[in-house]
Amino acid sequence: MRLIGNILWLILGGFIIAASWFVLGVLLCITIIGIPFGTQCFKFAKLNLAPFGKDVRVRFFAHPIVNVIWAILFGWEMALAYLSAGIASCITIVGIPFGLQAFKFMKLALFPFGADVLHTT
Numbered sequence: 220m221r222l223i224g225n226i227l228w229l230i231l232g233g234f235i236i237a238a239s240w241f242v243l244g245v246l247l248c249i250t251i252i253g254i255p256f257g258t259q260c261f262k263f264a265k266l267n268l269a270p271f272g273k274d275v276r277v278r279f280f281a282h283p284i285v286n287v288i289w290a291i292l293f294g295w296e297m298a299l300a301y302l303s304a305g306i307a308s309c310i311t312i313v314g315i316p317f318g319l320q321a322f323k324f325m326k327l328a329l330f331p332f333g334a335d336v337l338h339t340t
Contacts, residue, residue, distance in 0.1 A: 237267035266323075275327045276337055286330045305322045
């Protein structure tokens with residue numbers, strides 16, 4: 220199921236989203252101030268290539284100050300967008316697996332610093 224889900228995810232837009240996150244990460248890493256934010260964009264890009272079979276563990280207190288800055292500048296909008304996409308996907312039975320992936324991205328979007336992407340078995 221993970222393989223089929225990841226293939227469908229890539230075909231239905233996951234590759235484009237991952238490429239967009241990668242380009243944003245490169246642009247942010249051009250500036251010294253943007254390097255920490257750029258590395259978080261690379262985390263999003265990597266997760267977008269194969270989200271099925273992975274889980275996100277958020278550790279807010281690993282980097283609380285930067286997580287608050289991220290949440291104020293970018294995080295709350297992204298988390299709200301992922302929440303909306305997840306709810307919209309879960310309306311149909313076929314979209315439920317993709318909605319669950321959107322909820323996973325929502326956790327990462329709100330507090331990415333210190334968050335770990337883990338492989339599930």
